[in-house]
Amino acid sequence: MKSYKDLEVYNTAFELAVKIHKMSLKLPKHELYEQGSQIRRSSKSVKDSIVEGYGRRKYKADFIKFLIYAHASLLKCISQLQMIKTLYEVKEVDQLLIDYENLGGKLYNFMKYVEKNWKVSQN
Template sequence: MKSHKDLDIYNLAFEYAIEVHKLSLKLPKFELYEQGSQVRRSSKSIKDAIVEGYGRKVYKQDFLKFLTYAHASLLECISQLEMINELYKLEGTLELIKKYDLLGGKIFSFMLYVEKNWKT
């Protein structure tokens, strides 16, 4: 790996953050800065935590800590998307929830890999 961009979990998190951003702009105007802002921040923090962890990859425990942060942000994002789906039924919300659920599994699997195989 030469860069965080070589990580599948980063690339998926980036792609999904773009999708969440676009979806959130379809919320009612009064929600753009409430629910919309919260879901945008949580989705973007997933990719950011992966990047920051990768930047600290020489310290295995730091890498794992930031992957844990990424996973926690992912759970927050799913929770926000579930609320949006319940309140507004925006097209594409359920598909995003499914994508994030799969990404959560990938992040968890990568955490196990780092824990067992990462050399520092």
């Protein structure tokens, strides 16, 4: 693995952040800077925390810590999606919830892999 871009969890998180951004622009105008801003920030935080963790990969504990941050941001994003689903009719939300649940599982499995198998000497 030569780059964080080689990580499936990063690539999926990036794609979902783009989808969230586009979806959030369909919210009512008064929500663009409230609920819309919240969900955009939490979705982008997932990918950014993965990147920051990868940047600290020489320190296994730091890598894991930032993967935990990514997972926490993912849970926040799911919570925001559930709120949007309850308040508004935005067709993409159901699929995004499924996609984020799937990413949560992959991210959890990647954290477990790093905990058990990551060697500090890896690039």
